[in-house]
Amino acid sequence: MTGNSQFGYYVQLALRSFKRNKVLTALMVVAIALGIGAAMTTLTVFYVLSGDPLPGRSEHLFHPRMDPRPMAGYTPGDEPHEDMTRFDAEALLREKRGDRQALMSGGDVAIEPRRDGLPPFRQISRYTSTDFFAMFGVPFQYGGPWPGEDDARRARVAVIGAALNEKLFGGGNSVGKSLWIDKSEFRVVGVIRDWNPQPKFYDLSDRNGFGERELLFLPFSTSRDLNMSSQGNFDCWAESNLDAEGSRGINAPCAWVIYWVELGTPEKVAAYRQYLQNYVAQQRSAGRFERPTAPVLEDVMQWLDFKRVVPADVRLQTWLAFGFLLVCLLNTVGLLLAKFLRRSSEIGVRRALGASRRAIFAQCLVEAGTVGLAGGLLGLLLAQVGLWAVRQQPVSYAALARLDPTMLLVTFLLAVVASVLAGLLPAWRACQVTPAIQLKSQ
Amino acid sequence: MDIRPILSTLRRHKTAAALIVFEVALTCAIICNAVFLIESRIARMQRPSGMVENELIRFSIGGINEKGDADSLTKSDLAVLRSLPGVKAATVTNQVRYGQSSWNTGLELKRDQPVPTTNATTYLGDDQFLKTMGLKLVAGRDFNADELLSYRKIREPGSDYPVSSAIITRSLAEMLFPGQDPIGKVFYGWGDAPTHVVGVVEHLLRPNELFGPASADYSVIFPIQVDYNSGIYLIRTDPARRQEVLKSAAEALSKNGPLRIVDVDNDTLENMSDKFHQTDRSMVWLLASVCIALLIVTALGIVGLASFWVQQRTKQIGVRRALGATRGQILRYFQTENFLLTSIGIGLGMALAFAINLALMRYYELPRLPGFYLPLGALCLWLLGQLAVYGPARRAAMVPPALATRSA
Numbered sequence: 037m038t039g040n041s042q043f044g045y046y047v048q049l050a051l052r053s054f055k056r057n058k059v060l061t062a063l064m065v066v067a068i069a070l071g072i073g074a075a076m077t078t079l080t081v082f083y084v085l086s087g088d089p090l091p092g093r094s095e096h097l098f099h100p101r102m103d104p105r106p107m108a109g110y111t112p113g114d115e116p117h118e119d120m121t122r123f124d125a126e127a128l129l130r131e132k133r134g135d136r137q138a139l140m141s142g143g144d145v146a147i148e149p150r151r152d153g154l155p156p157f158r159q160i161s162r163y164t165s166t167d168f169f170a171m172f173g174v175p176f177q178y179g180g181p182w183p184g185e186d187d188a189r190r191a192r193v194a195v196i197g198a199a200l201n202e203k204l205f206g207g208g209n210s211v212g213k214s215l216w217i218d219k220s221e222f223r224v225v226g227v228i229r230d231w232n233p234q235p236k237f238y239d240l241s242d243r244n245g246f247g248e249r250e251l252l253f254l255p256f257s258t259s260r261d262l263n264m265s266s267q268g269n270f271d272c273w274a275e276s277n278l279d280a281e282g283s284r285g286i287n288a289p290c291a292w293v294i295y296w297v298e299l300g301t302p303e304k305v306a307a308y309r310q311y312l313q314n315y316v317a318q319q320r321s322a323g324r325f326e327r328p329t330a331p332v333l334e335d336v337m338q339w340l341d342f343k344r345v346v347p348a349d350v351r352l353q354t355w356l357a358f359g360f361l362l363v364c365l366l367n368t369v370g371l372l373l374a375k376f377l378r379r380s381s382e383i384g385v386r387r388a389l390g391a392s393r394r395a396i397f398a399q400c401l402v403e404a405g406t407v408g409l410a411g412g413l414l415g416l417l418l419a420q421v422g423l424w425a426v427r428q429q430p431v432s433y434a435a436l437a438r439l440d441p442t443m444l445l446v447t448f449l450l451a452v453v454a455s456v457l458a459g460l461l462p463a464w465r466a467c468q469v470t471p472a473i474q475l476k477s478q
Numbered sequence: 479m480d481i482r483p484i485l486s487t488l489r490r491h492k493t494a495a496a497l498i499v500f501e502v503a504l505t506c507a508i509i510c511n512a513v514f515l516i517e518s519r520i521a522r523m524q525r526p527s528g529m530v531e532n533e534l535i536r537f538s539i540g541g542i543n544e545k546g547d548a549d550s551l552t553k554s555d556l557a558v559l560r561s562l563p564g565v566k567a568a569t570v571t572n573q574v575r576y577g578q579s580s581w582n583t584g585l586e587l588k589r590d591q592p593v594p595t596t597n598a599t600t601y602l603g604d605d606q607f608l609k610t611m612g613l614k615l616v617a618g619r620d621f622n623a624d625e626l627l628s629y630r631k632i633r634e635p636g637s638d639y640p641v642s643s644a645i646i647t648r649s650l651a652e653m654l655f656p657g658q659d660p661i662g663k664v665f666y667g668w669g670d671a672p673t674h675v676v677g678v679v680e681h682l683l684r685p686n687e688l689f690g691p692a693s694a695d696y697s698v699i700f701p702i703q704v705d706y707n708s709g710i711y712l713i714r715t716d717p718a719r720r721q722e723v724l725k726s727a728a729e730a731l732s733k734n735g736p737l738r739i740v741d742v743d744n745d746t747l748e749n750m751s752d753k754f755h756q757t758d759r760s761m762v763w764l765l766a767s768v769c770i771a772l773l774i775v776t777a778l779g780i781v782g783l784a785s786f787w788v789q790q791r792t793k794q795i796g797v798r799r800a801l802g803a804t805r806g807q808i809l810r811y812f813q814t815e816n817f818l819l820t821s822i823g824i825g826l827g828m829a830l831a832f833a834i835n836l837a838l839m840r841y842y843e844l845p846r847l848p849g850f851y852l853p854l855g856a857l858c859l860w861l862l863g864q865l866a867v868y869g870p871a872r873r874a875a876m877v878p879p880a881l882a883t884r885s886a
Contacts, residue, residue, distance in 0.1 A: 060782065063778055067775050067778070067779075070771055070775065074768065074771075107592075108592050108593075109584065109592070109593055109594060110593075111593065146540065146541075146542040146543065148542065155739075156542055156737065156739050157739060157742075158739055158741070218542065219542055219543040220543075242578075262543075265707075275669060275670075277633050277634060277635050277636070277637060278635060280635060282633060282635070347757070349757055349761055351842075352515075352761075352838075352842060353761070353764060356508070356765070356768055357768070359504065359508045360508070360768050360771065360772060362504060363501060363504050363505055363508070363772055363775060363776065364775055366497060366500055366501045366504065366779070367501060367775050367776070367778070367782075369497055370497040370498070370779050370782060370783050371779065371782045371783075373494060373497070373786075374494075374782055374785070377786070377790070378786065429760055430753055430756050431756065431757060431760075461493065465493060
């Protein structure tokens with residue numbers, strides 16, 4: 037018999053044996069399906085949460101961290117601060133050592149539509165500088181980002197999201213139209229398409245990066261000029277009521293500004309690291325920095341890893357599901373063993389008729405694989421149910437819990453490979469059956 | 479009952495025996511830890527927050543870049559709220575448990591201490607704060623109206639208002655001043671001036687658990703009144719009238735003063751608590767489902783393998799019956815065999831359970847598995863094994879002795 041038809045013959049044998057042992061086969065398939073369903077549900081959630089928010093760009097985006105805090109409260113091994121002081125962020129921005137760079141902070145402003153009797157409402161916003169949009173590849177529908185000079189001039193310009201454009205101006209090209217923010221008049225310079233990187237890696241302070249997206253972008257300098265309220269992490273280590281801006285002032289001993297830089301090549305990354313070290317050394321000799329902590333430069337994935345964006349619960353659930361899958365597979369090994377050895381007499385006859393040990397082994401593996409495939413199909417159904425249950429929960433990442441083509445493939449591969457592995461031991465035991473003993477006592 | 483024949487039989491069926499042992503061991507290890515996790519999550523969800531959660535409403539209203547005196551508008555707002563029908567008390571504060579905001583600071587016992595003694599959350603409240611939240615005072619007193627400071631005033635450039643009194647939670651008092659009477663003691667938590675403890679409340683949980691479970695109840699209340707822009711209103715009312723008060727408060731405050739924006743997230747504290755605990759609830763459900771599924775799968779595995787053994791050894795059973803063994807002895811033989819295997823499995827499983835617990839303690843900050851899980855887990859799995867093996871064992875006992883005499 038040739039290879040292909042031999043495989044087909046084994047599949048036939050497998051299916052026939054399923055019909056003869058319906059209950060046993062059903063038990064095996066259900067056990068595998070439960071294990072695969074649980075494992076794939078949790079693995080998909082884990083995969084979705086640990087994915088790359090900006091594939092293709094994330095390797096070139098870096099988050100520098102330094103430690104401007106005083107020695108009081110310092111323990112050796114402390115990590116540098118996650119945010120920067122306004123002084124440091126503005127200094128780095130001025131010196132422009134990266135390909136592109138932006139500083140930013142979260143914001144919360146009041147918008148007055150001033151038309152159609154629409155009531156005023158609060159809007160989550162981002163105060164940032166012009167490079168933000170190009171660096172992160174934010175897609176524009178109309179217009180574009182404000183030019184660099186607008187940052188320096190503290191211009192009253194704004195970039196709005198498509199949903200806000202719809203709400204205020206009914207959609208359409210609203211570039212040039214007026215917007216009343218915190219009672220000041222702003223001019224729309226750009227409208228961006230729906231853009232929602234998951235997680236919001238550039239600012240993880242709201243629900244660890246799975247919070248609401250911003251629909252309004254204003255120049256950071258303008259927000260300081262108008263003393264707009266900001267959102268996000270805020271850490272002060274000394275009295276900050278030195279001037280009218282208080283803790284948001286340029287010299288305030290507070291870390292709250294976020295800084296990101298784009299560096300295109302490894303050489304540029306190395307050069308920027310050196311620049312950071314020089315900057316920190318400079319600040320130390322000027323007396324602003326006291327701690328000996330070295331600055332850190334991490335790319336997006338390293339930053340997400342450092343911040344442990346995947347909740348501990350999700351990790352635990354994934355481990356639990358795979359532990360469950362392991363028990364289901366042990367179960368399958370036992371049941372396959374029982375199934376194969378029950379047919380010892382049949383195997384004996386086949387061996388006596390000339391089948392080699394390898395043929396029996398192969399046939400048993402094919403049977404195990406077929407059980408795995410059936411279990412995988414049912415398990416896929418169960419995983420879809422599981423993911424539906426996850427989507428019903430009011431967790432921030434609920435909407436993302438879906439099986440994509442990669443995960444579908446992984447489901448089947450996992451099911452088939454796991455069952456074939458589970459079938460190795462029983463198959464080996466089956467092919468050890470000596471024909472003579474089986475033929476003797478019937 | 480002599481176990482030597484059982485052992486020698488098992489030696490000939492090493493593979494299947496090992497499978498049962500490992501399956502029982504894994505199930506035992508996973509279930510012990512899962513049940514422990516369930517218990518700790520339920521405990522966390524039921525932890526008393528100190529507030530009368532079923533009577534409270536969080537109400538936030540924000541101005542549109544108001545330049546006027548926010549403090550006097552806040553006072554006027556509070557007067558309006560307190561006069562609304564159904565409202566028992568109202569206060570303004572900077573944060574509330576289950577909310578998005580969390581203010582924290584390091585506390586020191588000596589001035590210019592290099593490393594803070596601990597970290598605690600800071601609630602800013604007026605003299606109605608304790609009454610509105612329903613906090614239970616266990617020592618000292620509540621704030622007096624003349625102790626209150628204005629948040630705006632003390633943050634003005636160049637101002638120097640010492641915050642000289644505070645109310646702390648009992649667990650924080652135990653941490654800062656162990657074994658002593660905390661009333662009158664001094665700590666440093668706001669600026670350079672010392673703060674005296676004037677009262678102790680039983681519980682007041684922090685807004686979230688970002689600083690770890692041990693310090694979850696470390697809270698300081700300062701007698702500082704924030705304005706409506708920097709803070710939120712908390713309204714205490716009858717549980718049945720909460721939705722009514724939410725509406726009436728929105729109407730009344732919208733009319734009180736210039737045009738302002740009522741927050742869309744205003745809600746009862748009970749709803750906020752439900753959302754906050756959603757992940758814990760889901761985890762408990764998931765763990766419970768997996769435990770039940772594990773028990774079912776293991777039971778079915780035992781049933782499958784035991785049936786297989788009965789079938790393989792039919793002739794031997796027939797011989798034993800022919801030689802005089804009773805049905806009961808055959809039944810007990812299989813039950814003892816299962817008991818033996820389950821016991822070995824449980825032994826392994828316990829060791830594995832502790833190993834898993836050590837890993838969970840290290841990577842997920844869980845506490846140590848208490849010792850009483852061992853006998854409980856053992857009992858559970860013994861029962862499961864005996865239940866599962868009963869069916870096949872009875873079938874074995876039904877094998878007629880005549881089978882021995884047939885050549886088969």
